[in-house]
Amino acid sequence: MLRLAVPNKGALSEAAQTMLKEAGYRPRRDSKELVVVDADSSCELFFLRPRDIAVYVGEGTLDAGITGRDMLIDSGAKVEEVMPLGFGGSTFRLAAGSGQMSSVQDLKGLRVATAYPGLLEKYLAECDVDARVIKLDGAVETAIRLGVADAVADVVETGTTLRNVGLEVFGEPIMRSEGVLIRGREGAGTPGLEQVVRRLQGVIHARDYVMMDYDIRAERIEEAIALTPGMEGPTVSPLHREGWVAVRAMVRRKGHQHVMDELWDIGARAILVTDIYACRL
Numbered sequence: 001m002l003r004l005a006v007p008n009k010g011a012l013s014e015a016a017q018t019m020l021k022e023a024g025y026r027p028r029r030d031s032k033e034l035v036v037v038d039a040d041s042s043c044e045l046f047f048l049r050p051r052d053i054a055v056y057v058g059e060g061t062l063d064a065g066i067t068g069r070d071m072l073i074d075s076g077a078k079v080e081e082v083m084p085l086g087f088g089g090s091t092f093r094l095a096a097g098s099g100q101m102s103s104v105q106d107l108k109g110l111r112v113a114t115a116y117p118g119l120l121e122k123y124l125a126e127c128d129v130d131a132r133v134i135k136l137d138g139a140v141e142t143a144i145r146l147g148v149a150d151a152v153a154d155v156v157e158t159g160t161t162l163r164n165v166g167l168e169v170f171g172e173p174i175m176r177s178e179g180v181l182i183r184g185r186e187g188a189g190t191p192g193l194e195q196v197v198r199r200l201q202g203v204i205h206a207r208d209y210v211m212m213d214y215d216i217r218a219e220r221i222e223e224a225i226a227l228t229p230g231m232e233g234p235t236v237s238p239l240h241r242e243g244w245v246a247v248r249a250m251v252r253r254k255g256h257q258h259v260m261d262e263l264w265d266i267g268a269r270a271i272l273v274t275d276i277y278a279c280r281l
């Protein structure tokens with residue numbers, strides 16, 4: 001059985017569990033269930049703190065896991081990213097009181113508070129900046145007001161938390177993060193991991209694409225195919241009406257209304273769009 005780590009709490013937890021459920025893995029009954037054995041999928045799911053997941057996977061105790069890319073780098077564990085999962089997007093940034101700093105170089109000799117010391121120290125070393133890293137567990141934005149630090153380095157999603165305490169970001173983003181599937185560096189041949197990757201990729205595709213069906217006059221088919229090329233090519237079937245065909249193709253969800261407009265303009269009718277429940281491309 002493949003042993004897979006899943007965030008049990010925090011910003012990535014719900015989205016990760018929804019994705020696994022859509023991929024056919026057994027969901028946990030309640031938040032107190034810490035291990036789920038899914039015999040049908042030959043998989044054991046371990047619900048752990050996202051920060052600990054890279055450690056378990058790096059030690060080889062678990063085969064794979066879902067965590068944030070920033071946490072993966074911060075942990076320094078022997079793990080590698082298998083695929084991005086398209087949720088939990090954030091940036092990791094420096095921030096200080098409004099107008100006080102403009103680049104990472106301004107941090108020389110100062111104190112920077114963070115819950116991601118591994119990630120911050122790596123960045124400061126790359127920038128050749130000698131600053132003192134103050135390790136905190138969370139709510140690091142308050143550290144400046146309380147006089148514990150001169151700047152902070154933290155996860156920024158909407159920026160609301162920073163604004164609320166009168167801080168603003170400065171310098172380049174340290175990194176862009178999102179939820180990722182990870183595996184141990186020695187786990188290249190992990191049996192069962194291929195199946196997890198294919199299932200999760202299927203969920204991502206099912207979310208990214210819609211199925212589009214329409215009817216069109218046969219002489220306009222080349223123009224129609226240029227608009228909806230599908231994956232290998234669209235399915236074109238005869239319609240029970242002289243001179244018309246029916247077309248079926250997968251289309252990117254983003255922009256599908258625009259594709260419908262263009263199809264309409266070249267004479268397509270009965271244009272139907274449906275969600276894809278599951279797929280394997």
Ligand SMILES: Nc1ncnc2c1ncn2[C@@H]1O[C@H](COP(=O)(O)OP(=O)(O)OP(=O)(O)O)[C@@H](O)[C@H]1O
Pocket residue numbers: 009010011012050051067068069070071088089090115137138155156157158177178
């Ligand atoms: N708005 C957000 N706030 C915090 N983390 C976010 C956000 N959006 C995405 N993430 C990602 O979620 C992960 C952090 O998860 P989580 O919030 O569970 O950790 P934590 O802050 O250390 O835990 P906790 O807040 O429960 O003590 C990181 O990979 C981070 O990039």
Ligand SMILES: O=P(O)(O)OC[C@H]1O[C@H](OP(=O)(O)OP(=O)(O)O)[C@H](O)[C@@H]1O
Pocket residue numbers: 011137138139140141154155156157158159160161162
């Ligand atoms: O840019 P925003 O949308 O405001 O989101 C970012 C904030 O969310 C996280 O905090 P969290 O709620 O996880 O609390 P914590 O700091 O105690 O971890 C993160 O540490 C930031 O403080």
Ligand SMILES: [Mg+2]
Pocket residue numbers: 010011138
């Ligand atoms: Mg948090």
